[in-house]
Amino acid sequence: MHNNEPAFTFRAVQVFVATVDAGSVTRAAHQLAISPSSVSQQLSNLEAALGARLVVRSARTFRLTEAGTLFLDRAKGLLDGVGAAKAELALADQAPPMTLRLATIEELDATVTAPMLKRLTRMYPNIAFSFSSGASHENHDALASRAVDLMLAVDTVGDADWVEMHPVLRDPFILVRAAGLPPFETQADMSAHPLIRYTSALQIGRHIEAQLRRTGLRPPKRFEFSSNRALLETVGALDGWAVTTAFAYLSTYPAPGLVEAQALPLPGFSRRLALHARAGALGDLPERIAVEMRDCLAAHVLPEAEQRLPFLGRAFEVLT
Numbered sequence: 001m002h003n004n005e006p007a008f009t010f011r012a013v014q015v016f017v018a019t020v021d022a023g024s025v026t027r028a029a030h031q032l033a034i035s036p037s038s039v040s041q042q043l044s045n046l047e048a049a050l051g052a053r054l055v056v057r058s059a060r061t062f063r064l065t066e067a068g069t070l071f072l073d074r075a076k077g078l079l080d081g082v083g084a085a086k087a088e089l090a091l092a093d094q095a096p097p098m099t100l101r102l103a104t105i106e107e108l109d110a111t112v113t114a115p116m117l118k119r120l121t122r123m124y125p126n127i128a129f130s131f132s133s134g135a136s137h138e139n140h141d142a143l144a145s146r147a148v149d150l151m152l153a154v155d156t157v158g159d160a161d162w163v164e165m166h167p168v169l170r171d172p173f174i175l176v177r178a179a180g181l182p183p184f185e186t187q188a189d190m191s192a193h194p195l196i197r198y199t200s201a202l203q204i205g206r207h208i209e210a211q212l213r214r215t216g217l218r219p220p221k222r223f224e225f226s227s228n229r230a231l232l233e234t235v236g237a238l239d240g241w242a243v244t245t246a247f248a249y250l251s252t253y254p255a256p257g258l259v260e261a262q263a264l265p266l267p268g269f270s271r272r273l274a275l276h277a278r279a280g281a282l283g284d285l286p287e288r289i290a291v292e293m294r295d296c297l298a299a300h301v302l303p304e305a306e307q308r309l310p311f312l313g314r315a316f317e318v319l320t
Contacts, residue, residue, distance in 0.1 A: 006048035010082065013075045014146075015042035016054065020072060021145040024062050031147055080281035083149070087282040090127050099128040100285070103139040103151040105273075106228065110251035112296035119292050135226075136203045143276055150286055152293070154203055155272040164279045166290035167319035169247065169297055172270040172312055173208065176232060176249060176259050177241040183262050184241065187217055190265070194240040195219040199226050207271060208243045215266050228252040235259050245271060246316045250304055263311045270315065294318045 019028035019039060029036040040057070047054050054068035064072065090098045104113060109131075117129060134142070136153035143151045143163075155165060177184060177193070184190050198205030205224070212218070223238070225231040228248045235242045236258030249261055275293060277286040298318050305316045 006045055008049040009042075009045065010078075012042045012046035012049070013078055015039055016046055017072070017075050017079060018146060019043065019055070019062075020064065020068075025057055031145065079146070080278055083278075083281045084283045087285045090124065091283070091285065091288075097126045097128050099130055100150065100282075100289075101130045101132070101148040102289075103132050103134055103142050103148040103153075105136065105139070105152055106133055107245075107247045107251040108152055108293075109133050111247075112293070112300050115300060116292055116296040119296070120289070123292075135201075140276075143278065146278075149277065149282060150289060151276050152273060153276060154207075155274040162279055164277050164286060166275040166277075166287055167272060168275055168290060168293055169273040170270050170315070170317045170319055171245045171247045171273055172268060172315040173211070173243055173245050173264060174249060174261050174309065174312070175241060175264045176235055176244055176261050178236050178239045179257050179260050181239065181241075181260075184265050186265060187215070190217065190241060191219065194222060194238055196231055196235045196238065196240045196242040197221065197224045198231065198242075198244075199224040202226060204245070204248075204271070207269075211266070211269050212243070217266075229254065232259050246305055246309055246312060247273075247301070250301060250308065261309055268315065272319065274319075294320065 015028065015032065018032055019025060022028040022031055025036050025039045025043075029039045032039065043055060043057070050067075050071065052067040052071075053065050054071060056063050056065060086098050113131060117131075120127070120129060132142070132148065139148070139151035139153045142148040152168065155167070175184060175190075181193065182189075198208060200206055200209065223234055223240070225234065228244065229252050231242050231244065232249070232252055232254040234240065236254060243264065275286060275290040302316070302318065305312060309316065
C-alpha cells in the first residue's frame with residue numbers, strides 16, 4: 001500500500017454497521033457516543049479505502065447503495081469474527097482485558113446478578129463486565145444494534161439465523177391478589193375485583209392479555225404499570241389482582257402482608273427466558289455465561305420458589 005492510500009480500519013467498519021443498524025448518522029453518533037461529524041468521517045474513510053460509495057446520506061436521507069448492501073454482510077462477519085477471536089484470547093488469558101456488555105431484566109438484577117458477577121470475575125479476571133437492564137424488546141433491539149454483546153430476554157426470536165440462544169429458565173405465570181382476599185377459584189372471583197395490568201408496551205403485558213382473551217376474560221382497562229414493584233403495590237392498595245410470573249414475584253419485595261400468590265384459576269402458561277448472542281460472535285463464551293446464570297438461579301431462586309410458591313411444583317425450572 002502506498003502511504004497516500006486511505007487505510008481500511010476496523011473502527012470504520014464498526015461505525016458503518018452501527019450506522020446502518022441505527023438508520024441515521026445522528027442516531028449512530030448517539031449510540032456510539034461520538035459526534036455526527038466523526039461518524040461521517042469514518043464512513044468517508046471506509047468508502048475511500050474500498051473505492052466504493054456505501055451509503056447515500058443527507059439531512060433527510062440515509063440508504064445503502066448496491067455496494068453498501070453487498071459489503072454489509074461481510075462487515076458484520078468481520079466484526080463477529082474479531083469478537084470471537086477476542087473472546088477466545090481472553091478466555092485463554094492471552095489478551096488485554098475485554099469488556100463484555102450484558103443486557104438483563106429487573107428480575108435478574110434483583111436476585112442473581114451480583115452472585116453471578118462474583119463468579120464470573122473470579123473465573124475471567126481479564127474480562128470487564130458492563131450490565132444494563134431493560135425490557136425484553138429493548139434488550140433485543142440493543143443486541144440487534146450491537147449496543148450489547150449478550151442479552152437475557154424472553155425467547156421470542158424464533159429461528160432468526162443471526163442469533164444463538166441458550167435457554168435459562170421456564171417462568172410460569174401466577175395470580176397475585178391483595179392480602180386478605182380469599183383465594184380466587186373461578187373467573188367470577190377474578191371479575192369481582194380490579195385487574196392491575198402490565199402496560200401493553202411490554203412483551204409480558206401482551207402475553208398476559210392474549211391468554212386472558214383466550215379464556216374469555218376481558219376486564220376493563222384502568223390501571224397499567226411497567227414495573228413489577230408498582231404493579232404489586234397497587235394490587236395490595238386497591239384490593240385487586242394481577243397476573244405476573246413466578247420470577248417477577250420472587251424478585252419483588254412489596255410491603256409485608258400486602259399481596260399473596262396463588263395458582264392461576266385458568267389454563268397454565270409460562271414464558272421462557274434465554275441468553276442470546278449474535279451467532280458465532282463470542283465463541284463458546286455465551287454458553288459459559290449461561291451455565292453460570294443457571295447455576296446461580298438454581299442456588300438462589302429455586303429454593304425460595306419451593307418455599308414461597310409450593311403450588312408450582314416443577315413448573316418453575318432451570319433449563320439446559
